[in-house]
Amino acid sequence: MPHKIITFGKLHKYPLLFALGSVLFYWGFGYDLNRADFIKLLMLYAGAFYFYYKLIQLQHWNFNFLLIVGVFFRLIFFLAEPNLSQDFYRFIWDGELIKNGINPYLFTPNEILAQNQPIFPNAQNLVDGMGALSAKHYSNYPPVNQAIFALASLISGGNLLGSMIVMRATIILADIGILYFGKKLLVFLDQPAHKVFWYFLNPLVIIELTGNLHFEGVMLFFFIWSLYLISKNKWLWAAPVYAISIMIKLIPLLFLPIFLKFFGMKRSLLFYVSVWVGCILLLLPFYASTFIDHYSETVGLWFSNFEFNAGIYNLVKIIAVAFFEAKPWELIEVYGTIVIGLTAAIVLLITFLRKNDSLQSIIISMLLALSAYYLLSSTVHPWYLIFLLGLGMFTKFKFPVLWSFLVILSYHAYSNPDYAENLWLLAIEYILIFGLFIYEIVGYDTKKLYFFKNWPGH
Secondary structure (H helix, E strand, C coil), rough: CCHHHHHHHHHCCCHHHHHHHHHHHHHHHCCCCCCHHHHHHHHHHHHHHHHHHHHHHHHCCCCHHHHHHHHHHHHHCCEEEEECCHHHHHHHHHHHHHHHCCCCCCCCCHHHCCCCCCCCCCCHHHHHHHCCCHHCCCCCCHHHHHHHHHHHHHHCCCCHHHHHHHHHHHHHHHHHHHHHHHHHHHHHHCCCHHHHHHCCHHHHHHHHHCCCCCHHHHHHHHHHHHHHHHHHHHHHHHHHHHHHHCCCCHHHHHHHHHHHHHHHHHHHHHHHHHHHHHHHHHHHHCCCCCHHHHHHHHHHHHCCCCCCCCCCCHHHHHHHHHHHHHHHHHHHHHHHHHHHHHHHHHHHHHHHHHHCHHHHHHHHHHHHHHHHHHHHCCCHHHHHHHHHHHHHCCCCCCHHHHHHHHEEEEEEEEHCCCCCCCCCHHHHHHHCCCCCCHHHHHCCCHHHHHHHCCCCCC
Protein backbone atom coordinates (compact mmCIF):
# COMPACT_ATOMS: atom_id res chain seq x y z
CA MET A 1 0.00 0.00 0.00
CA PRO A 2 2.75 2.59 0.86
CA HIS A 3 4.40 1.75 -2.46
CA LYS A 4 1.16 2.43 -4.33
CA ILE A 5 0.74 5.75 -2.53
CA ILE A 6 4.30 6.79 -3.42
CA THR A 7 3.77 5.76 -7.04
CA PHE A 8 0.48 7.66 -7.20
CA GLY A 9 2.18 10.73 -5.74
CA LYS A 10 4.92 10.62 -8.36
CA LEU A 11 2.47 10.17 -11.22
CA HIS A 12 0.14 12.93 -9.98
CA LYS A 13 2.63 15.33 -8.44
CA TYR A 14 1.30 18.52 -9.99
CA PRO A 15 -2.43 17.76 -9.59
CA LEU A 16 -1.80 16.95 -5.92
CA LEU A 17 0.10 20.21 -5.47
CA PHE A 18 -2.75 22.11 -7.15
CA ALA A 19 -5.26 20.34 -4.90
CA LEU A 20 -3.19 21.21 -1.82
CA GLY A 21 -2.97 24.83 -2.96
CA SER A 22 -6.74 24.88 -3.40
CA VAL A 23 -7.17 23.54 0.14
CA LEU A 24 -5.09 26.42 1.49
CA PHE A 25 -7.04 29.00 -0.51
CA TYR A 26 -10.41 27.60 0.56
CA TRP A 27 -9.27 27.45 4.18
CA GLY A 28 -8.35 31.12 3.90
CA PHE A 29 -11.80 31.87 2.48
CA GLY A 30 -13.61 29.97 5.18
CA TYR A 31 -11.67 30.89 8.31
CA ASP A 32 -9.38 33.84 7.69
CA LEU A 33 -11.16 36.39 5.50
CA ASN A 34 -13.06 39.61 6.09
CA ARG A 35 -15.10 40.50 3.00
CA ALA A 36 -13.99 44.12 3.38
CA ASP A 37 -10.43 43.01 2.55
CA PHE A 38 -10.97 43.03 -1.21
CA ILE A 39 -7.34 42.52 -2.24
CA LYS A 40 -7.02 39.37 -0.13
CA LEU A 41 -10.40 38.13 -1.34
CA LEU A 42 -9.39 38.70 -4.97
CA MET A 43 -6.02 36.97 -4.59
CA LEU A 44 -7.52 33.94 -2.84
CA TYR A 45 -10.21 33.63 -5.50
CA ALA A 46 -7.81 34.09 -8.42
CA GLY A 47 -5.53 31.41 -6.98
CA ALA A 48 -8.40 28.96 -6.44
CA PHE A 49 -9.67 29.66 -9.95
CA TYR A 50 -6.25 29.00 -11.53
CA PHE A 51 -5.96 25.66 -9.71
CA TYR A 52 -9.53 24.81 -10.76
CA TYR A 53 -8.55 25.24 -14.39
CA LYS A 54 -5.30 23.28 -14.03
CA LEU A 55 -6.94 20.37 -12.19
CA ILE A 56 -9.47 19.87 -14.98
CA GLN A 57 -6.82 20.38 -17.66
CA LEU A 58 -4.49 17.76 -16.18
CA GLN A 59 -6.98 15.30 -14.66
CA HIS A 60 -10.10 15.50 -16.85
CA TRP A 61 -9.67 11.77 -17.56
CA ASN A 62 -9.55 10.90 -13.84
CA PHE A 63 -13.20 11.22 -12.75
CA ASN A 64 -12.73 9.70 -9.29
CA PHE A 65 -9.80 11.96 -8.42
CA LEU A 66 -11.73 15.12 -9.34
CA LEU A 67 -14.79 13.85 -7.46
CA ILE A 68 -12.77 13.22 -4.28
CA VAL A 69 -11.00 16.60 -4.32
CA GLY A 70 -14.28 18.37 -5.11
CA VAL A 71 -16.00 16.83 -2.09
CA PHE A 72 -12.96 17.50 0.11
CA PHE A 73 -12.89 21.19 -0.89
CA ARG A 74 -16.48 21.46 0.28
CA LEU A 75 -15.82 19.72 3.58
CA ILE A 76 -13.24 22.41 4.40
CA PHE A 77 -16.14 24.83 4.95
CA PHE A 78 -18.15 22.43 7.11
CA LEU A 79 -17.68 24.33 10.39
CA ALA A 80 -17.17 27.81 8.91
CA GLU A 81 -19.57 30.68 9.39
CA PRO A 82 -20.46 32.35 6.07
CA ASN A 83 -18.42 35.53 5.70
CA LEU A 84 -19.50 36.91 2.32
CA SER A 85 -23.25 36.99 3.00
CA GLN A 86 -25.51 37.27 6.04
CA ASP A 87 -28.51 35.62 4.35
CA PHE A 88 -28.06 32.49 6.46
CA TYR A 89 -29.36 34.37 9.51
CA ARG A 90 -32.68 34.83 7.70
CA PHE A 91 -32.69 31.15 6.71
CA ILE A 92 -32.33 30.12 10.34
CA TRP A 93 -34.92 32.71 11.41
CA ASP A 94 -37.50 31.35 8.97
CA GLY A 95 -36.73 27.79 10.08
CA GLU A 96 -37.20 28.72 13.72
CA LEU A 97 -40.55 30.38 12.93
CA ILE A 98 -41.84 27.26 11.20
CA LYS A 99 -40.62 25.06 14.05
CA ASN A 100 -42.64 27.27 16.39
CA GLY A 101 -45.76 27.07 14.23
CA ILE A 102 -45.49 30.54 12.65
CA ASN A 103 -45.86 31.14 8.91
CA PRO A 104 -42.72 33.06 7.78
CA TYR A 105 -44.65 34.74 4.95
CA LEU A 106 -47.10 36.50 7.27
CA PHE A 107 -44.87 38.56 9.56
CA THR A 108 -41.65 40.50 9.18
CA PRO A 109 -38.92 39.93 11.80
CA ASN A 110 -39.45 43.49 13.05
CA GLU A 111 -43.17 42.84 13.55
CA ILE A 112 -42.45 39.73 15.58
CA LEU A 113 -39.83 41.44 17.75
CA ALA A 114 -42.20 44.35 18.33
CA GLN A 115 -44.50 41.98 20.23
CA ASN A 116 -41.88 41.86 23.01
CA GLN A 117 -42.43 38.15 23.45
CA PRO A 118 -39.29 36.19 22.52
CA ILE A 119 -40.44 33.21 20.47
CA PHE A 120 -37.06 31.48 20.60
CA PRO A 121 -33.87 32.25 22.55
CA ASN A 122 -31.66 33.63 19.76
CA ALA A 123 -34.34 35.73 18.00
CA GLN A 124 -32.65 39.09 18.57
CA ASN A 125 -29.24 37.79 17.52
CA LEU A 126 -30.67 36.45 14.26
CA VAL A 127 -32.37 39.74 13.44
CA ASP A 128 -29.20 41.67 14.22
CA GLY A 129 -27.26 39.28 11.98
CA MET A 130 -29.61 39.42 8.99
CA GLY A 131 -29.49 43.22 8.91
CA ALA A 132 -32.09 45.98 8.93
CA LEU A 133 -33.07 45.53 5.28
CA SER A 134 -34.05 41.88 5.63
CA ALA A 135 -35.66 42.43 9.03
CA LYS A 136 -38.27 44.84 7.66
CA HIS A 137 -39.44 42.61 4.81
CA TYR A 138 -41.45 39.41 4.56
CA SER A 139 -39.67 36.22 3.59
CA ASN A 140 -39.14 35.71 -0.14
CA TYR A 141 -37.87 32.12 -0.01
CA PRO A 142 -40.22 29.58 -1.65
CA PRO A 143 -41.80 26.66 0.27
CA VAL A 144 -39.26 23.88 -0.40
CA ASN A 145 -36.49 26.23 0.71
CA GLN A 146 -38.52 26.89 3.86
CA ALA A 147 -38.84 23.16 4.46
CA ILE A 148 -35.05 22.85 4.41
CA PHE A 149 -34.74 25.74 6.87
CA ALA A 150 -37.29 24.09 9.17
CA LEU A 151 -35.53 20.73 8.96
CA ALA A 152 -32.23 22.39 9.90
CA SER A 153 -33.85 24.01 12.95
CA LEU A 154 -35.55 20.79 14.04
CA ILE A 155 -32.41 18.67 13.77
CA SER A 156 -30.13 21.27 15.37
CA GLY A 157 -32.53 22.24 18.15
CA GLY A 158 -32.10 25.89 17.21
CA ASN A 159 -28.31 25.82 17.53
CA LEU A 160 -26.71 28.26 15.06
CA LEU A 161 -23.79 26.06 14.04
CA GLY A 162 -25.98 22.97 14.00
CA SER A 163 -28.43 24.63 11.60
CA MET A 164 -25.57 25.68 9.33
CA ILE A 165 -24.18 22.13 9.28
CA VAL A 166 -27.55 20.63 8.29
CA MET A 167 -28.03 23.18 5.50
CA ARG A 168 -24.42 22.71 4.37
CA ALA A 169 -24.81 18.94 4.24
CA THR A 170 -27.97 19.39 2.13
CA ILE A 171 -26.13 21.66 -0.30
CA ILE A 172 -23.16 19.26 -0.62
CA LEU A 173 -25.48 16.31 -1.29
CA ALA A 174 -27.27 18.38 -3.95
CA ASP A 175 -23.95 19.14 -5.66
CA ILE A 176 -23.08 15.44 -5.68
CA GLY A 177 -26.52 14.84 -7.21
CA ILE A 178 -25.74 17.42 -9.91
CA LEU A 179 -22.52 15.55 -10.62
CA TYR A 180 -24.44 12.26 -10.89
CA PHE A 181 -27.27 13.40 -13.15
CA GLY A 182 -25.11 15.94 -14.96
CA LYS A 183 -22.71 13.20 -16.06
CA LYS A 184 -25.62 11.04 -17.27
CA LEU A 185 -27.13 13.95 -19.18
CA LEU A 186 -23.78 14.81 -20.78
CA VAL A 187 -23.46 11.21 -21.98
CA PHE A 188 -27.00 11.39 -23.41
CA LEU A 189 -26.07 14.60 -25.23
CA ASP A 190 -22.95 12.88 -26.59
CA GLN A 191 -20.60 15.22 -24.75
CA PRO A 192 -17.54 14.47 -22.58
CA ALA A 193 -18.55 13.49 -19.04
CA HIS A 194 -15.71 15.50 -17.50
CA LYS A 195 -17.47 18.75 -18.47
CA VAL A 196 -19.52 18.36 -15.29
CA PHE A 197 -16.42 19.40 -13.36
CA TRP A 198 -16.57 22.89 -14.85
CA TYR A 199 -19.48 23.18 -12.43
CA PHE A 200 -18.44 20.84 -9.61
CA LEU A 201 -14.95 22.28 -9.06
CA ASN A 202 -15.79 25.91 -9.81
CA PRO A 203 -14.68 28.15 -6.90
CA LEU A 204 -17.83 30.27 -7.17
CA VAL A 205 -19.95 27.14 -6.64
CA ILE A 206 -17.88 25.90 -3.71
CA ILE A 207 -17.59 29.28 -1.97
CA GLU A 208 -21.10 30.64 -2.54
CA LEU A 209 -23.01 27.39 -2.01
CA THR A 210 -21.14 25.30 0.54
CA GLY A 211 -19.34 28.29 2.04
CA ASN A 212 -22.09 30.90 2.11
CA LEU A 213 -25.13 28.61 2.22
CA HIS A 214 -27.00 29.70 -0.89
CA PHE A 215 -29.45 27.21 -2.35
CA GLU A 216 -28.99 27.69 -6.11
CA GLY A 217 -27.29 24.29 -6.19
CA VAL A 218 -30.27 22.54 -4.58
CA MET A 219 -32.56 24.18 -7.15
CA LEU A 220 -30.16 23.16 -9.93
CA PHE A 221 -30.08 19.55 -8.70
CA PHE A 222 -33.83 19.14 -9.12
CA PHE A 223 -33.74 21.05 -12.40
CA ILE A 224 -31.05 18.80 -13.91
CA TRP A 225 -32.76 15.72 -12.52
CA SER A 226 -35.95 16.79 -14.33
CA LEU A 227 -34.00 17.30 -17.58
CA TYR A 228 -32.50 13.85 -17.18
CA LEU A 229 -35.98 12.34 -16.73
CA ILE A 230 -37.11 14.21 -19.85
CA SER A 231 -34.14 12.76 -21.74
CA LYS A 232 -35.47 9.30 -20.77
CA ASN A 233 -38.95 10.29 -22.03
CA LYS A 234 -40.30 10.27 -18.46
CA TRP A 235 -41.64 13.77 -18.78
CA LEU A 236 -44.64 13.24 -16.49
CA TRP A 237 -42.26 12.13 -13.72
CA ALA A 238 -40.10 15.15 -14.54
CA ALA A 239 -42.97 17.59 -13.88
CA PRO A 240 -43.14 17.25 -10.05
CA VAL A 241 -39.32 17.33 -9.88
CA TYR A 242 -39.37 20.52 -11.94
CA ALA A 243 -42.00 21.92 -9.57
CA ILE A 244 -39.71 21.27 -6.60
CA SER A 245 -36.96 23.19 -8.41
CA ILE A 246 -39.30 26.17 -8.84
CA MET A 247 -40.32 26.00 -5.20
CA ILE A 248 -36.69 26.37 -4.13
CA LYS A 249 -35.93 29.32 -6.41
CA LEU A 250 -38.37 30.80 -8.93
CA ILE A 251 -35.97 31.07 -11.88
CA PRO A 252 -37.04 27.80 -13.62
CA LEU A 253 -40.45 29.43 -14.21
CA LEU A 254 -38.69 31.48 -16.88
CA PHE A 255 -38.02 28.41 -19.01
CA LEU A 256 -41.47 26.79 -19.12
CA PRO A 257 -42.49 28.30 -22.51
CA ILE A 258 -39.30 26.96 -24.11
CA PHE A 259 -40.58 23.37 -23.80
CA LEU A 260 -43.52 24.11 -26.14
CA LYS A 261 -41.99 22.97 -29.44
CA PHE A 262 -40.01 20.17 -27.83
CA PHE A 263 -43.07 18.51 -26.28
CA GLY A 264 -45.71 19.63 -28.75
CA MET A 265 -48.97 21.28 -27.76
CA LYS A 266 -50.72 18.35 -26.07
CA ARG A 267 -47.78 17.11 -23.99
CA SER A 268 -46.77 20.70 -23.16
CA LEU A 269 -50.17 21.42 -21.67
CA LEU A 270 -50.03 18.23 -19.60
CA PHE A 271 -46.50 19.07 -18.48
CA TYR A 272 -47.44 22.65 -17.55
CA VAL A 273 -50.54 21.54 -15.64
CA SER A 274 -48.53 18.90 -13.79
CA VAL A 275 -45.87 21.45 -12.85
CA TRP A 276 -48.43 23.97 -11.63
CA VAL A 277 -50.32 21.33 -9.63
CA GLY A 278 -47.01 20.33 -8.03
CA CYS A 279 -46.25 23.96 -7.17
CA ILE A 280 -49.70 24.52 -5.67
CA LEU A 281 -49.47 21.37 -3.54
CA LEU A 282 -46.06 22.46 -2.23
CA LEU A 283 -47.42 25.91 -1.51
CA LEU A 284 -50.61 24.86 0.30
CA PRO A 285 -49.05 24.33 3.77
CA PHE A 286 -47.98 28.00 3.78
CA TYR A 287 -51.02 29.53 2.12
CA ALA A 288 -52.96 32.29 3.91
CA SER A 289 -55.21 35.12 2.77
CA THR A 290 -52.36 37.67 2.87
CA PHE A 291 -49.70 35.37 1.42
CA ILE A 292 -49.91 36.57 -2.19
CA ASP A 293 -49.76 40.27 -1.24
CA HIS A 294 -46.81 39.80 1.11
CA TYR A 295 -44.84 37.53 -1.21
CA SER A 296 -45.37 39.60 -4.36
CA GLU A 297 -44.43 42.74 -2.41
CA THR A 298 -41.12 41.22 -1.34
CA VAL A 299 -40.26 39.70 -4.73
CA GLY A 300 -41.14 43.01 -6.39
CA LEU A 301 -38.35 44.71 -4.46
CA TRP A 302 -35.81 42.92 -6.67
CA PHE A 303 -37.19 44.78 -9.67
CA SER A 304 -37.96 48.15 -8.11
CA ASN A 305 -35.57 48.83 -5.23
CA PHE A 306 -32.39 46.80 -5.30
CA GLU A 307 -29.30 47.22 -7.45
CA PHE A 308 -26.01 45.36 -7.31
CA ASN A 309 -23.46 44.31 -9.92
CA ALA A 310 -25.68 45.46 -12.78
CA GLY A 311 -24.54 45.61 -16.39
CA ILE A 312 -26.88 47.37 -18.81
CA TYR A 313 -28.77 49.03 -15.95
CA ASN A 314 -25.69 50.95 -14.80
CA LEU A 315 -25.13 52.25 -18.32
CA VAL A 316 -28.79 53.30 -18.58
CA LYS A 317 -28.61 55.00 -15.18
CA ILE A 318 -25.45 56.97 -16.07
CA ILE A 319 -27.01 58.22 -19.31
CA ALA A 320 -30.43 58.94 -17.75
CA VAL A 321 -28.99 60.88 -14.81
CA ALA A 322 -26.36 62.79 -16.81
CA PHE A 323 -28.45 63.76 -19.82
CA PHE A 324 -32.08 63.54 -18.74
CA GLU A 325 -31.78 64.53 -15.06
CA ALA A 326 -33.53 61.32 -14.00
CA LYS A 327 -33.86 60.54 -10.31
CA PRO A 328 -32.20 57.16 -9.58
CA TRP A 329 -34.89 56.01 -7.13
CA GLU A 330 -37.58 56.66 -9.74
CA LEU A 331 -35.54 55.26 -12.61
CA ILE A 332 -35.08 51.84 -11.03
CA GLU A 333 -38.84 51.39 -10.58
CA VAL A 334 -39.49 52.14 -14.23
CA TYR A 335 -36.49 50.10 -15.33
CA GLY A 336 -37.59 47.10 -13.29
CA THR A 337 -40.97 47.06 -15.02
CA ILE A 338 -39.27 47.32 -18.42
CA VAL A 339 -36.94 44.42 -17.58
CA ILE A 340 -39.90 42.17 -16.77
CA GLY A 341 -41.48 42.99 -20.15
CA LEU A 342 -38.22 42.67 -22.10
CA THR A 343 -37.36 39.35 -20.47
CA ALA A 344 -40.82 37.97 -21.27
CA ALA A 345 -40.48 39.16 -24.87
CA ILE A 346 -37.02 37.58 -25.22
CA VAL A 347 -38.27 34.25 -23.84
CA LEU A 348 -41.18 34.27 -26.27
CA LEU A 349 -38.91 35.11 -29.21
CA ILE A 350 -36.59 32.27 -28.25
CA THR A 351 -39.60 29.98 -27.81
CA PHE A 352 -41.11 30.61 -31.23
CA LEU A 353 -38.16 31.56 -33.45
CA ARG A 354 -35.68 28.87 -32.45
CA LYS A 355 -36.32 25.25 -33.36
CA ASN A 356 -36.14 23.91 -29.79
CA ASP A 357 -36.69 20.40 -31.16
CA SER A 358 -33.99 18.66 -29.13
CA LEU A 359 -32.89 18.67 -25.52
CA GLN A 360 -29.57 20.23 -26.53
CA SER A 361 -31.39 23.02 -28.33
CA ILE A 362 -33.71 23.86 -25.43
CA ILE A 363 -30.81 23.92 -22.95
CA ILE A 364 -29.07 26.47 -25.17
CA SER A 365 -32.32 28.45 -25.41
CA MET A 366 -32.53 28.45 -21.61
CA LEU A 367 -28.93 29.63 -21.39
CA LEU A 368 -29.63 32.49 -23.79
CA ALA A 369 -32.83 33.51 -21.97
CA LEU A 370 -31.18 33.49 -18.54
CA SER A 371 -28.14 35.36 -19.86
CA ALA A 372 -30.37 38.07 -21.31
CA TYR A 373 -32.20 38.40 -18.00
CA TYR A 374 -29.01 38.73 -15.97
CA LEU A 375 -27.45 41.19 -18.41
CA LEU A 376 -30.56 43.35 -18.17
CA SER A 377 -31.14 42.95 -14.43
CA SER A 378 -30.37 45.64 -11.87
CA THR A 379 -29.32 42.99 -9.31
CA VAL A 380 -26.91 40.17 -10.10
CA HIS A 381 -25.50 38.69 -6.91
CA PRO A 382 -22.54 36.37 -7.59
CA TRP A 383 -24.42 33.22 -6.60
CA TYR A 384 -27.11 33.94 -9.21
CA LEU A 385 -24.61 32.93 -11.91
CA ILE A 386 -24.43 29.35 -10.64
CA PHE A 387 -27.57 28.39 -12.56
CA LEU A 388 -26.00 29.88 -15.70
CA LEU A 389 -22.86 27.87 -15.03
CA GLY A 390 -24.94 24.71 -14.62
CA LEU A 391 -26.64 25.23 -17.98
CA GLY A 392 -23.36 26.18 -19.63
CA MET A 393 -21.68 22.85 -18.90
CA PHE A 394 -24.07 21.18 -21.38
CA THR A 395 -23.09 23.58 -24.18
CA LYS A 396 -19.94 24.84 -25.87
CA PHE A 397 -20.34 28.34 -24.45
CA LYS A 398 -17.46 29.46 -22.24
CA PHE A 399 -18.73 32.87 -21.11
CA PRO A 400 -20.50 31.47 -17.98
CA VAL A 401 -17.12 30.21 -16.72
CA LEU A 402 -15.47 33.56 -17.44
CA TRP A 403 -18.34 35.38 -15.72
CA SER A 404 -18.02 33.13 -12.68
CA PHE A 405 -14.46 34.45 -12.36
CA LEU A 406 -15.08 38.12 -13.13
CA VAL A 407 -18.11 38.40 -10.82
CA ILE A 408 -15.77 38.46 -7.83
CA LEU A 409 -15.01 42.08 -8.80
CA SER A 410 -18.50 42.99 -7.55
CA TYR A 411 -17.38 42.23 -3.98
CA HIS A 412 -15.28 45.40 -4.06
CA ALA A 413 -18.46 47.18 -2.89
CA TYR A 414 -18.09 45.59 0.56
CA SER A 415 -14.66 47.18 1.03
CA ASN A 416 -16.42 50.56 1.31
CA PRO A 417 -18.27 51.52 4.51
CA ASP A 418 -21.25 52.73 2.46
CA TYR A 419 -21.14 49.72 0.07
CA ALA A 420 -20.55 51.97 -2.94
CA GLU A 421 -19.79 50.06 -6.13
CA ASN A 422 -16.73 50.74 -8.27
CA LEU A 423 -18.17 51.29 -11.74
CA TRP A 424 -14.76 50.90 -13.38
CA LEU A 425 -14.46 47.36 -12.03
CA LEU A 426 -18.02 46.58 -13.13
CA ALA A 427 -17.17 48.00 -16.55
CA ILE A 428 -14.24 45.59 -16.83
CA GLU A 429 -16.49 42.70 -15.82
CA TYR A 430 -19.24 43.46 -18.31
CA ILE A 431 -17.09 44.56 -21.25
CA LEU A 432 -15.27 41.23 -21.12
CA ILE A 433 -18.50 39.28 -20.64
CA PHE A 434 -20.32 41.06 -23.45
CA GLY A 435 -17.27 40.62 -25.67
CA LEU A 436 -17.07 36.85 -25.21
CA PHE A 437 -20.86 36.48 -25.24
CA ILE A 438 -21.20 38.25 -28.58
CA TYR A 439 -18.19 36.45 -30.04
CA GLU A 440 -19.53 33.04 -29.07
CA ILE A 441 -22.97 33.83 -30.48
CA VAL A 442 -21.89 35.60 -33.68
CA GLY A 443 -18.25 34.63 -34.18
CA TYR A 444 -16.68 34.62 -37.59
CA ASP A 445 -18.83 31.89 -39.10
CA THR A 446 -22.43 32.05 -37.95
CA LYS A 447 -23.29 28.69 -39.52
CA LYS A 448 -21.07 26.91 -37.02
CA LEU A 449 -22.52 28.53 -33.93
CA TYR A 450 -25.35 27.27 -31.76
CA PHE A 451 -27.62 30.27 -31.80
CA PHE A 452 -27.86 30.47 -35.58
CA LYS A 453 -27.74 26.84 -36.59
CA ASN A 454 -30.93 26.19 -34.63
CA TRP A 455 -32.91 28.89 -36.38
CA PRO A 456 -35.28 27.72 -39.13
CA GLY A 457 -33.51 27.58 -42.45
CA HIS A 458 -30.08 26.63 -40.99
